Structure formats: structure tokens, C-alpha cells
Amino acid sequence: MKERVSDKTEIRLGISLIGTPYYIDVACRRFFMECQLPAISRKAYPAVRTVASGCYEYRVGTFLKLECPKSYIEDIYQVALYDTLPQCVL
Secondary structure (H helix, E strand, O other): OEEEEOOEEEEOOEEEOOOOOEEEEOOOOEEEEOEEOOOEEEEOOOOEEEEEOOEEEEEEOOOEEEEEEOOHHHHHHHHHHHHHOOOOOO
């Protein structure tokens, strides 16, 4: 997904919910909606994922590209997993 806030543009990894304007931002673990407003715009693009030298490359045509290490999603969600486990001392 491509997000523009003011003059800053960022390419982020997201999961689109087909048939809706909604998507899940993988890093934020939140739902967002595509929008086009003067202060902010969010647009989801379907990407093709390939493996390139130890990382995943997400590419949309020739104009958008995002590279993430293979452990990117695991690194994000592993923290959430351990935060939800019960704490106990043996």
C-alpha cells in the first residue's frame, strides 16, 4: 500500500480485503480504509512477491517496490505472541 501524509510518502506491506476498500497494515496490525483526501491518501495495490537474496521483494509494475527480510512478519508478530502468554515463575 502507498500512504501519503502531507508531503511524506511511504510504501507499506498490507493485506487487502478483496471487494472492499479495507486492508490490514501488517506492521501496525490495524485495519485501514483506502482514501483520497487533501491531507492524506491511502491506496492499496496488488503486488507480486518474489524471493531475492534472503528477502522478499514486493513489486507493483515498475513504479512501486518494497523489500523486506524473510523474518519481517515473524519479527512483528513474535512480540505480540509473547505479550499475550501468561507470565509465571517456576
